Amino acid sequence: MTTPRDTSPSRRTRANGDGTVYQRKDSRWEAAGYVLAPGNTRRRVRVYGTTRKEALAKLTEKIAASNRGLPVPSAQGSVAAYLTYWLENVAVHQLRENTHTRYTACVNRYLIPGLGKKKLAKLTAKDVRTWLNQLRTTCQCCTRGLDAARNQPRCCAIGQCCSRRLSPLTLAYIHSVLKSALAHAVREEEIPRNVARNVRTGTPRPRRFEPLTADEARRLLTTAEGHRLHALFELALHTGLRKGELLGLHWEDLDLDAGTAAIRRTLQRTTAGGITTLPTKTRASERRIALPTRCVQSLKLHREQQQREREAAATAWQHSGHVFTTAQGRAIDPTNLTRAFTTLLRKARLRRIRFHDLRHSTATLLLEQGVELVVIKELLGHAHIGVTATVYAHVRLRLQRDAIDTLSTALDGPTSTKPSRAEGDERPPCAAPVR
Incomplete structure (x- = not known):
């Protein structure tokens, strides 16, 4: 007769809906269970861990997200494939032609070379942050191959970097294009959340302009x-x-x-x-x-x-x-x-x-x-x-300064002239004035 103590941990009975956890032949632990999928269907997912506890924790996290109504990611393709699909089938119908042209240039020039090879479902906020930091500090003259296309290289190819880096406004624009694309992926239930929204790039200074006086x-x-x-x-x-x-x-x-x-x-x-x-x-x-x-x-x-x-x-x-x-x-x-x-x-x-x-x-x-x-x-x-x-x-700040200066002038009062007292208007007796 087999006692509970003799039962293998991988053979323990779990409640209905909790999934299955067992040890594979390669010594890894595998957990499998049914979770919510796009289209209001259910799908069996598998997660792995080095220990039973780790595999079970991963499965429990996915089941908990499923119970909150979040479908599991269905995007198995790369970021490049999804961005191409988004530009050709979604953005082209929502944006003006000139805006769509700028979006396309941004995707082909920065997003696909930097993040295109990653799986859409596995893209993390850390990946986006690392890529943006690299864009911020890399000379674009050589990254985009502009120096190599010259007849006489004059930048990194000869060890004299021209430091042609992207401006904060351009970085913010690139980041916004990625956020727009991933936001649509969330709406189509391709991914559970927009990881680009969790990355803060800071508020860039607006472009300086010199209006006419x-x-x-x-x-x-x-x-x-x-x-x-x-x-x-x-x-x-x-x-x-x-x-x-x-x-x-x-x-x-x-x-x-x-x-x-x-x-x-x-x-x-x-x-x-x-x-x-x-x-x-x-x-x-x-x-x-x-x-x-x-x-x-x-x-x-x-x-x-x-x-x-x-x-x-x-x-x-x-x-x-x-x-x-x-x-x-x-x-x-x-x-x-x-x-x-x-x-x-x-x-x-x-x-x-x-x-x-x-x-x-x-x-x-x-x-x-x-x-x-x-x-x-x-x-x-x-x-x-x-x-x-x-x-x-900046205009409002200058107007505030003018207003404060005007108020200061009014509070200072006249200093050169003294008000004359009417005849018979004597000063009341008081102590010696304090200076």
């Missing part, structure tokens, strides 16, 4: 007088519209009698479609703004000028309905607008800035005039007021 903005507008796109530059400085929003304006979007403009679309150049009209950047970007009287007058003059150009072009005119067009009526290429803006800056003898800095100039000048942040947020079309507050934090 009030004097520089006046000089720019004075120089733009007589330019066929004078109304565009004036509208950009007075309203802070984006380049694509300005070029995407149609005459039907303007109500010059009421002095308003409806921002409904943006114009961009894409690789596949060329110059294309797309919806606004975000839902908050679709807005109606008030037009200054000066801009209304400029737009009326611009409409008359466009009518004269249409008559001069005759049959060569291509009606597009846009407010700002070429002399033949076609939509303006954003790159050509940038060239015209650079030429205007040179003519006005102003420092070179981006066209987008006109938008920053508008917000900065409004803040310096005491306009509330929420009004600027609505004018610029930011999705959240926190975006406005973050981008223009």
